[in-house]
Amino acid sequence: MKVLYNGDFIEKEDAFVDIEDRGYQFGDGVYEVIRVYNGTLFTLKEHTERLFKSAKEIGIHLQGTVSDMENKLKQLVSENELTDGGLYIQVTRGVAPRKHQYPDSLTPQITAYTFQVKKPVQEQTAGAKAVLSEDLRWLRCDIKSLNLLYNVMEKQKASEAGAFEAILVRDGFVTEGTSSNVYAVIDGVIRTHPATNLILNGITRRKLLQVCEEQGIGVEETRLCKADLLRAQEIFISSTTAEVVPIIEIDGQPIGNGVPGEITKRVQEGFQQKIKHETSVPS
Structure with a gap:
């Protein structure tokens, strides 16, 4: 190679x-x-x-x-x-x-x-579990630096707990995952942390916001507290390699009906269509 x-x-x-x-x-x-x-x-x-x-x-x-x-x-x-x-x-x-x-x-x-990339098909289809972790990283998370030790530590804890991702909370507000951006569907509107120094403005995140605009799905880039996250009807995360993964349980608590929601599915499908359009992937 x-x-x-x-x-x-x-x-x-x-x-x-x-x-x-x-x-x-x-x-x-x-x-x-x-x-x-x-x-x-x-x-x-x-x-x-x-x-x-x-x-x-x-x-x-x-x-x-x-x-x-x-x-x-x-x-x-x-x-x-x-x-x-x-x-x-x-x-x-x-x-x-x-x-x-x-x-x-x-x-x-x-x-x-x-x-090579192994797409997490099972998690994308059936949903995945997550845990909450305190966000103790430095304050320039918008820089994609090599300093990932805390992310690694919390991701490992999540893995050992049987979870796909650790969702980080700073001062009571959800920021992002250890290697993903986080979204919550509340009353039919997607809420996600604004692109500040506290999160990495993911490239997949940017594409998903385009998908939502094209499909008429409401989005609010606003801070989300822990209580709001846990009462969400749907939660999903996104990253370059995982694409879009529904989160159906956090710290043992089911999210919504405990299955991937309809808005999440619309976002997943819209993202796949955007991939096909921009890379000429055959149907």
Whole structure:
């Protein structure tokens, strides 16, 4: 398998990380995960633009343009003859002796590779369980950084409890999942946290908001307290690899009727149609 390593395509076994790479030592970098359907990188531009924005927010200057990066990632998918799967791209600040402060002259390290994706069909169809966790992350969750330790810890706790996701609550208000955005249907209207520094404005989230607008489904980008979440008629989450997954139980409490709701199903179908339209996936 080919990987993209600082602009070159090399065999995976020839790729390595320097022991003094700041991404390895500090989590000093940013990343993106992009879904591939029918050999096409879905929402490539949105992901690449966010990668550049995240890098800029933490002071990493990427050479070249968004278009240059897009072409490299397209070539990587082609090199690996990937039809259905995903692509991971990571940018670190660079290699330097281990100190918290860093010199201005570092060269960003860029790596990318493709992978297979196992779509969570069972959860998408029948719904999944979630648990609630306190949101103790830093206050720049809008930056897609490599610092995911707390997300990992809470996701692992959820998994050990037999849940698909941990939904995070900060100061009494629902923010997002450990690796997803969260939506609640209350009185026929979808409510989801506004795109502030407290959540990652997911690319799938943006597409779902478009789907809702096109289908005439009401959406309110507003803070949702824990009590409102638990009284919702429907809850669903979204991410690049999971797409749209209904949540039918939280902390052992059924949500609505305990089965995926009709609005969630409409959103799922609308999203699949958007994928087909934008990637020419045959029916």
